[in-house]
Amino acid sequence: MQTKIVLDGRSLTLDAVRAVARGEAQVELSPSSAELLKESRKLVFELSDRGIPIYGCNRGVGWNKDKKVTKEFIAQFNSNMMHSHAVGVGPHASKEEARAAVVVRLNNLLSGCTGLSPEIALMMRDMLNHDIVPLIPAKGSVGEADIVNLSHLGLALMGEGKVFYKDKIVVADEAFKAEGLSAIVLAEKDGLAVLSSNALSAGLACSVLSAAEHLMDAADLIACMSLEGLNGNVSALREGAHKARRYPKQIETAARMREYLKGSYLYESDAERPLQDPLSFRCVPQVHGAVRTALDYAKENLEIHLNSSDDNPCLLMDERDITSCGNFDPLCWVLGVENLGVALSHVSKLSCLRSIKLASPGFTKLSRHLTPNDSTIAFSTIQKIYANMDAEIRLLAAPISMDTFALAGDMEDIGTNAPLVMQKTKRIIECLFYVLAIELIHAGQAMDLRGARYGAATAKGLEALRGTMPFYSADNRILSDDIENVRALLESEEFLNKSVRSL
The missing domain is CATH 1.10.275.10 (Fumarase/aspartase (N-terminal domain))
Structure with missing residues (x-):
């Protein structure tokens, strides 16, 4: 209705x-x-x-x-x-x-x-x-x-x-x-x-920012699942450490991750657990918090645009007059979205690095490439995919909001390339869903191989994954299909609905 x-x-x-x-x-x-x-x-x-x-x-x-x-x-x-x-x-x-x-x-x-x-x-x-x-x-x-x-x-x-x-x-x-x-x-x-x-650009921006917010919700949970797959440290999530840093979105991200990991085996002492994890695991609240700060800036300034005039000339009702102006310049929120694209490239980098670590016995103490047995190749070649996606994301994150010519008889001599900024940021998000899907595949495999007691949300995240992609037990499946299916799971509401939203 x-x-x-x-x-x-x-x-x-x-x-x-x-x-x-x-x-x-x-x-x-x-x-x-x-x-x-x-x-x-x-x-x-x-x-x-x-x-x-x-x-x-x-x-x-x-x-x-x-x-x-x-x-x-x-x-x-x-x-x-x-x-x-x-x-x-x-x-x-x-x-x-x-x-x-x-x-x-x-x-x-x-x-x-x-x-x-x-x-x-x-x-x-x-x-x-x-x-x-x-x-x-x-x-x-x-x-x-x-x-x-x-x-x-x-x-x-x-x-x-x-x-x-x-x-x-x-x-x-x-x-x-x-x-x-x-x-x-x-x-x-x-x-x-x-x-x-700038209504076309602004309409595209609404879609991009909505998708980015959904992506970050999934990224927080997947990072927690990877931490469990690694047998990592929850010490880096302690409330006091983040309050000392004072960034609001960092504090919120760490609190969210603690909630997702509530009841996890990671809160039990383990003599085999290293004192500190690699930065791609340890700095998730800092990086994801920075992305959410960038996202909030873009949303705040886009909503100002949605509810104001970008007209030239501008009619001034109170003054009973009309004036030429430059209100059609949308740089304030275009910069916000372009900055968000750069921020998301950091999410991609951390995700790729975590997938690399999860495939390494030196970090997980599990099998190489998370193989279920010695005769299985499992997740060796899959590394090429997220490396390729991350390279495309870095290419798309390059700024283009200043690349214009002087047009219309040299009168229109600046521009923002607003639609192109929205389109490339949309593509960054599309690539990043693939990167996160592959990390989720790794995290889920590591969690199943470890067979421990997992957090309130992470256990449900694993269950949601297994409803789409079964445990990888033999080299008799086409992983391209699995990647596409898991990506579709993340882009839909289903993964979050079955995990964090069902708590």
Whole structure:
């Protein structure tokens, strides 16, 4: 059953974007927001009638900012703008990603700083609720408003663009007619208001940050299972040590790990246990805590974006004026996501190092490569996979938010490559799920070979793993299939639901 999310331009959350993107919620506009749209539209006409130059309204856009646009030409001007800006290429955003872009842009519009026709906001609401989703090319934006991508949303509003509708791709007007809707004729300032936004990038960011949070929840538990597989030290998790360091997310991570390991054999003394473990085991709270700090920064600043205006020009309702500005620059949260990608590369490195240690008898006192018997090869060649994935993650973690040219007659001389930052971070997370899946395979094998008493959550994690991948007892299975199955387990909610969320 779908819930309803009321958009007001001020309170949209990442979770709400995710729900709308997945088709789990419909949207409605708050009455106050609907009224603000009407008032801001009146102000646009008031200012234009006074002869005040307004970018994208009675003046052109880009290099053509000095060209006047007459009332008689306005419909053609907006049509021209949509067609000329529709130069995005490559694979289309998924239906979920496109829905996220639409709800983000719709909520931004409700801030009252755009002054577009209220009918456009209502039409975007109807498109979401009737599941008419614009086909948006994912490549081409330099990250100073996704104009080459969102122009395809504009074309859809006009009835000309292509849309996802009832498991098919059709021309928008066909879907509109089937649902009793009518295409929009774009008037003063409407075209610019639709396309001059970072909504595609922000929608992608919502998905990326949600996936990163889910990944880190799994990574914490898997690290605990690896510690049990190693016969490692819980001394590095002691509360006092982390309170002395004072980083909140480090303290939270260590507390979470202690909870997962409650009741584990690791709390029993063992003369064979070394005094200290390798740093890839000992420093998990510090590293994972740093990642969660980076994640919180990105989330906090993205949510500011979701509930504010990124429009140029910006309508100032309180001052009854309009001003040119640079609010379309999203660097604050783009840097947050790019930083998160670097942070996640450290998670990958630690995970790979733990898998290497778990395969070594010198650290585990178990069999080489965790073989069940002397005639089995087991997890020797699997090392190539996570080494390859980690190399790709390091490549993708390289910053690209500053790599742009001066465009539009040298007027648009900076950029952030926002969509590319989101896409590469998404790929980092995809690779990292493989890395963590292989670590989980190692940890589970080591735990079964050791046969000890495990923690409250780690025991359930092992049980969840064994529901997908049985103990590796002989070289008669295709490990590629096991890796894919375990990766899918981690990406779903099932692994966490059966382990930490069932405590």
